[in-house]
Amino acid sequence: MSQNTHIRNIAIIAHVDHGKTTLVDALLKQTGTFESNEKVADRAMDSNDIERERGITILAKTTGLSYKDHRINVVDTPGHADFGSEVERILGMVDGVALLVDASEGPMPQTKFVLGKALGLGLRPILVINKIDRSDSRIDEVVNETFDLFDSLGATSEQLDFPILYAIGRDGMVTEDPNVKTDNCFALLDLVVKHVPAPEADMTGPFKLLGTIVERDSFIGRIVTGRIESGVAKRGMPVKALDRNGKEICRGKIVKLFTFKGLQKVEVETASAGDIVAIAGLPEAFVTHTVCDMAVTTPLPARPIDPPTLAMSFGVNDSPLCGQDGKKLTSREIGNRLEQEAETNVGLTIEPGSTAETFKVFGRGELQLSVLIETMRREGFELSVSRPEIVLREEGGKTLEPYEDIVVDVDEEFSGVVMEKMGLRKAELVNMVADHHGKQRLIFVGPSRGMIGYRSEFLTDTRGTGVLNRQYKEYGPVKSSNSSRQKGVLVSMAQGDTTAYILNELEARGVLFIGPSIAVYDGMIIGENSRSDDLEVNPTHGKKLTNVRASGKDEGIRLTPPRQITLEYALTYIEDDELVEVTPKAIRLRKRGLDTNTRKRLKREINA
Numbered sequence: 001m002s003q004n005t006h007i008r009n010i011a012i013i014a015h016v017d018h019g020k021t022t023l024v025d026a027l028l029k030q031t032g033t034f035e036s037n038e039k040v041a042d043r044a045m046d047s048n049d050i051e052r053e054r055g056i057t058i059l060a061k062t063t064g065l066s067y068k069d070h071r072i073n074v075v076d077t078p079g080h081a082d083f084g085s086e087v088e089r090i091l092g093m094v095d096g097v098a099l100l101v102d103a104s105e106g107p108m109p110q111t112k113f114v115l116g117k118a119l120g121l122g123l124r125p126i127l128v129i130n131k132i133d134r135s136d137s138r139i140d141e142v143v144n145e146t147f148d149l150f151d152s153l154g155a156t157s158e159q160l161d162f163p164i165l166y167a168i169g170r171d172g173m174v175t176e177d178p179n180v181k182t183d184n185c186f187a188l189l190d191l192v193v194k195h196v197p198a199p200e201a202d203m204t205g206p207f208k209l210l211g212t213i214v215e216r217d218s219f220i221g222r223i224v225t226g227r228i229e230s231g232v233a234k235r236g237m238p239v240k241a242l243d244r245n246g247k248e249i250c251r252g253k254i255v256k257l258f259t260f261k262g263l264q265k266v267e268v269e270t271a272s273a274g275d276i277v278a279i280a281g282l283p284e285a286f287v288t289h290t291v292c293d294m295a296v297t298t299p300l301p302a303r304p305i306d307p308p309t310l311a312m313s314f315g316v317n318d319s320p321l322c323g324q325d326g327k328k329l330t331s332r333e334i335g336n337r338l339e340q341e342a343e344t345n346v347g348l349t350i351e352p353g354s355t356a357e358t359f360k361v362f363g364r365g366e367l368q369l370s371v372l373i374e375t376m377r378r379e380g381f382e383l384s385v386s387r388p389e390i391v392l393r394e395e396g397g398k399t400l401e402p403y404e405d406i407v408v409d410v411d412e413e414f415s416g417v418v419m420e421k422m423g424l425r426k427a428e429l430v431n432m433v434a435d436h437h438g439k440q441r442l443i444f445v446g447p448s449r450g451m452i453g454y455r456s457e458f459l460t461d462t463r464g465t466g467v468l469n470r471q472y473k474e475y476g477p478v479k480s481s482n483s484s485r486q487k488g489v490l491v492s493m494a495q496g497d498t499t500a501y502i503l504n505e506l507e508a509r510g511v512l513f514i515g516p517s518i519a520v521y522d523g524m525i526i527g528e529n530s531r532s533d534d535l536e537v538n539p540t541h542g543k544k545l546t547n548v549r550a551s552g553k554d555e556g557i558r559l560t561p562p563r564q565i566t567l568e569y570a571l572t573y574i575e576d577d578e579l580v581e582v583t584p585k586a587i588r589l590r591k592r593g594l595d596t597n598t599r600k601r602l603k604r605e606i607n608a
Helices: 020-030 049-054 081-093 109-120 139-152 186-195 331-344 366-378 412-424 454-461 500-509 567-573 596-607
Strands: 007-014 061-067 070-076 096-102 126-130 164-168 173-175 208-210 213-217 221-230 232-234 238-242 248-253 256-261 264-267 270-272 276-280 290-293 310-315 349-352 358-363 383-385 393-395 398-411 428-434 439-447 467-477 489-492 510-512 524-529 535-537 578-582 587-591
Touching: 007 020, 007 081, 007 109, 007 186, 020 061, 020 070, 020 186, 061 186, 061 276, 070 186, 081 109, 096 109, 096 139, 096 186, 109 139, 109 467, 126 139, 126 186, 164 186, 173 186, 213 331, 256 270, 310 331, 310 366, 331 349, 331 358, 331 366, 358 366, 366 383, 366 567, 366 578, 398 412, 412 428, 412 439, 412 454, 454 467, 454 567, 500 510, 500 524, 500 535, 567 578, 567 587
Parallel strands: 007 070, 007 096, 061 256, 096 126, 126 164, 489 535
Antiparallel strands: 061 070, 164 173, 208 221, 208 290, 213 221, 221 276, 232 270, 238 248, 238 290, 256 264, 256 276, 310 358, 310 383, 349 358, 383 578, 393 398, 398 439, 398 467, 428 439, 489 524, 510 524, 524 587, 578 587
16 A cells, blocks of 8 residues: 555534635635636635525535645535534545634534544544634633543544644634734645645555545536545546445446546546545445446445434425415425435435325434525425424334534523523533633533424523534433424414504514515414414404594504514424425415314314
């Protein structure tokens, strides 16, 4: 076994919003990877619209840059726990990691998750303390906390001897001394070349590549990205795909062979062991499959994909307003789109639903599923979605449920109400850390089911100042039950357009979700009741006209602005007898039953 000495493969790992993508941007710009006339947006690696809007990385992406006669493949990984399946696979094709930690927040739940995976693979991380210019930065404390995290995760003495750099990713600065400013990130690249080993490469063996990322191209079909473990890949050569058990999945040839430069795939004729490449030509190849020479019979070892912990039902939109916004309405179109998503998103599993017009979608968390829904509605789909439910597991005759590590950062004045609410949701406080800025960090372990729907309540309780982070931990004994709203809803019992007159009257009953002149239908939820039971109302009722002229008081109606319903809020707000109606232009809450008798029957069945 030899080394491909001119190549370095490294992943950038961190908790969400600690600056991975911004730092990769700076590396690309400063190494001249972008052409001088190329227009590049900030956070260029976050290439899809939802990533840009939310400021998070959803899909792992590979880029390549040249530095001092070395080719450095850099993988930008997601920081959110719901997309952790991306991180696990990426680490298998790199030889080193740069661990970014915020100079103020310090190690967070996802930091622990990704670092644990990296240490388990024997990688020796480079620690980069980012955002050192923050007014509340605490560099020395964060370094100590990170060292303690390394130690608690069982790092070897070699891994504990990690090099440390300091950065302001937004300014494109990395330095060895936090007191000495620079105007570039070359200190990181120099350390990568020095500290990260060259990939072990069997140049003479048969061609083998382990599929790590799968994507779809409308022109050339499925593209599999991974590191060549042995041999040489050549455009046009015959290859096959083997699953983890050595079963042949399909045969084909390398129609296209790509390496990476900046944000682009660059087509090449050959690539050798140790390099990260993308291959087109095998229509059935998937993540964990071995793409290899026709003579190979033994697959490369692949890590199993962690099972999903959350499920939702996707179905046809059958409300009276269906078809007004979207173009893709049928169960066939929805099913085809979901199957297409499952081809490239290994964190998702699709199964038939309880009816012919529904599908059960399994995923890692609420954010992952909400991103899928948001993507589909932007593509012109209309659908109805159920409340998320946890996935139970049977082991040794016992039923188990998923648990999470939950880290909460709040002002001290709100810590009491947070601990009270978390206790009601069966979460246990395992640690509490106070800092000198009047903040407290509360660390809990609790069942995932109890946390469904809590985020919006948490933001209300902390007046929008709290930060809540959750990370899957393990399966454990069932101790939670389905959490439910404390208040009922206002349900329309009529179809038509709402009127300001009656909405003004209904404001006394609770909080409205809609304003005047909005189309509603029988069974649509228009607000939250101030009491615990549901209340059916007629929001289309107008004022009766008389021949007596009023003194102008009707013109003085001023409604309270309605509560804004986002997709994430809607998914965690609804109960088991309710659905979220999603269209390209609207997000509505509704009852499953579209008439009074059906609603009463479903309520009785659920409460039985």
